Amino acid sequence: MSALLEVKNLSVDIPLAAGMLHPVQKVNFHVDKGETLCIVGESGCGKSLTSLALMNLLPKKAIRAGDGILFDGDDLLKASHREMASLRGNRMGMIFQEPMTSLNPSFTIGNQMEEIMLQHRKVSRQEARDRAVYLLEKVGITGAHRRLGQYPHQLSGGLRQRVMIAMTLMCGPDLIIADEPTTALDVTIQAQILLLLAELQREFDMALILITHDLGIVARVADRVAVMYAGQVVEQGTVEQVFEQPLHPYTRGLLTCIPIPGKTKRGTHLGSIPGMVPSMIGGIQGCHFRDRCPHAFSDCLSNSVELRSIDEQRAYRCLLSPEESARQAAAMEAAQ
Amino acid sequence: MLNFMTKRLFVAALVAFTVSVIAFSLLRLSGDLATMIAGEDASAQDIEIIREQYGLNKPYHLQYLDWLGDGVQGDLGESMFYPEEVTALIKDRLPNTLTLAGLGVLFAMGLAIPMGVIAALRPDSWVDRTALTIAVLGQALPGFWFALMLMFVFGLFLRWLPISGNETLAHFILPAISLGYYSTPAVMRLTRTGMLEVLNSDYIRTAHAKGLPTFVILFKHALRNAIIPVVALSSVQFGNMLGGSVVTETVFQIQGIGHLAWESISRNDFPVVQAVLLLVACFYIVLVLLGDLLNAWLDPRLRVT
Structure with a gap:
């Protein structure tokens, strides 16, 4: 499989009155054709800005830098x-x-659905309309013909998000980036929308970057996972690897916070990660997670911690070897 | 949509009724009309005759009904100064005012909306600051002084345009600029604010994510939403121009209804004052109504309420 999108050392900086904010710092990841990459992390870890940076939709003040965002071989950083x-x-x-x-x-x-296709394809309005009806039905909207004449305010949040999905599919894209597409929706609809997205991804054979903090959904739809913390990717791997054998203390913390069907045993306490995400104004020395990490030791403060690759898929950002941090984690669990 | 229109029409009719009562009462409150008409040297007997003749001896509500009944039939009484019916007088003067205010609005919109859009695209740039300066000047300069400056520069010095009278369309250019300039700042600031807000909205980001060209994003997706409050403001400004053109009409010697109102007030010609007051108010109501309907057409969310 060849990479459809390859992100190399992508950074985003935002100048503020208080100093330079570094919300995204040298992020690396890739997405293959037709696969789903989930980017997970808590609010403010830079995952949304990363996705906006890929589309070049960052706020005007933000500065984008890096060694390349290769989309099907073309560098988007250099694109006009x-x-x-x-x-x-x-x-x-x-x-x-x-x-x-x-x-x-x-x-x-x-109008809003047709316009995207009229812009990029040589089609008549009627053809665009037919495509819109077809896709509205695909995303599970009944009475698609009637919906075309309706305005957004006449639709519920869940329906609007389905319309957004259908609209994105109008030109049959190779890659879809979904930035927490269900955060604003009712809990009952969230899973429906995410599963719909995963289903469409398979059916239309698109690559999908899904940004979410719903680990339950990640376990069900992702091929690979990238975990972000404080502007950096701290761990990457296939979904099985990350869920079975998390290498970074932060990932391990995240996984104990959230009940995952089939993984979390009934009756066990859910965890939490104490402390707060560090401020990203100015540089942070050493490991970004050290203040909240149960395994932190003196080297975590002084050394800069690089992302270590184990193989093509797997990488993590920690000074402890996976064996060492797993041993420590097991010891702590036993002590409780 | 039908429901919306019925509601708006009903409200407009109510306002028109209220205004007619106020127009009628205000003049009666300003003093004894019969005494004023008769003049300073009139005897008590003369005043009594006048009171009889104009029906001023009847109770107020009957006077109002008489006036309204005749008014609805197009008879607004006779002027006390001109040997003409008030209706004929207004028919004669109104086109001049309409031309003036229409050109004034065109000038104001044509200057303010593009300036507002450009200022919003480059906030805090020199373009924005220039636009702001032009706007502040428009608000700060006294109307009559600005009118005189226009006359001086374009009429006397450059000799490009006539400065007085209303014979040709060219006669209306300077007055329209002078009248419209005053409305420019409000419209420009509102366009700018609206555009800034809309350009930062999520649906504009969506439009960018759809790969639409910049001019489609600006003129289809952004302006359509930013213009909604501007439409409401503009209809009110147009109304203001119709009623508030007294100074401009006087300075440029345009025979319009503003000028007529001013003359008639100084001559105690109360049937004319009453009629002009009512007419301007009705125009105002119709304009606001049109503004509402235009907004409902622009913004589908307004149609349901």
Whole structure:
């Protein structure tokens, strides 16, 4: 499998009055054709900005840097405004967190869906309309014809997010980036939407970058996982590897926080990670996680901690060897 | 949509009724009309005759009903100064005011909306600051002084445009600029704020994510939403121009209804004052109503309420 998207040392900096904010720091990952990569991490870890940086949709003040964002061989960091616009919506699509405000209130669903295809493909309005109806049915919206004439305010949040998904699919993109697409929705609908997304990803053979903190969903839909903490990727691997054998103390902490069907034993206490994400204004010396890490020792403060690759898939960012940190974790669990 | 329109029409009719009562009462509150009409040297007997003749001896509510009944039939009484019916007088003057206010609005919108959009695209740049300066000047300069400056520069010095009268369309250009300039700042600031807010909204980010060209994003997705409050403001500004063109019409000697109102007030020509007051108010109501309907057309969310 060849990589569809390869991100090399991507950084985002935002100048603030208090100093330079480094929300994304030398992030590396890749996505293969037709696979699902989940990026997980808590709020403020830089996962949303990473996704916006890929699409070049960062806020104006933000500065994007890196050694390359290779999309099918082309470096998006070097792409012109025009080249980027011809990729966006066409070969790469994005679904946002806020379905309530992500659609234009003044235009009908049909208009907004058709426009994306009329922009990128040589099709008639009728063909675009047919495609829109087909996709609305695909995402489980009944009465698709009638919906085309409706305005966003006439639809519920769940329906709007389905419309967003259908709209993103209009041009049959190779890659979809979904940035916490269900955070704003009712709990009952969240899983439905995520599973729908995973189903469409398989059916249309697209690559999907799903940004979420729902580890239960990650376990069900991801091929590979990247865990982010304080602007850095701290662990990467296939979903089995990460869930069975987390290498980074943060990942281990995350996994004890959330009940995962079939993994968490009934009756055991759910964990929590004490402390707070460090401020990312100015540089942080050493390991970003050390203040909250149960295994932290003096070297964690002084040495800069690099991402260590074990093999092509697997990497982690910790000074302790996987065996050592696993041994310590087991000892702590036994002590409780 | 039908429901929405019925509601708005009903409210408009109520406002029109209230305004007619106020127009009627205000003049009666300003003193004894019969005494004013008769003049300073009139005898008590003369005043009594006038009171009889104009029906001023009847109770107020009957006077109002008479006036309203005639008014609905197009008879607003006779002027006390001109040997003409008030209706004919207004029919004669109104086109001038409408031309003036119409051109004024066109000038204001044509200047303010593009300036607001450009300022919003480059906030805090020199373009934004220039636009702001132009706007603040418009608000700060006294209307009559600005009018005189226009006359001086374009009329007397450059000799490009006529400065007085209303014979040709060219006569209306300077007055329209002078009248419209005053509305520019409000419209510009509102366009700028609206555009800034809309450009930061999630659906504009979506439009970018769809790979749409910048001008489609700006003029389809952004302006359509940013213009909604501007439409409401503009209809009110247009109304203001119709009623508030007294100074401009006087300075430029345009025979419009603002000028007529001013003359008539100084001559105690109360049937004319009453009629002009009512007419301007009705225009105002119709404009606000049109603004509402235009907004409902622009913003589908308004149609349900």
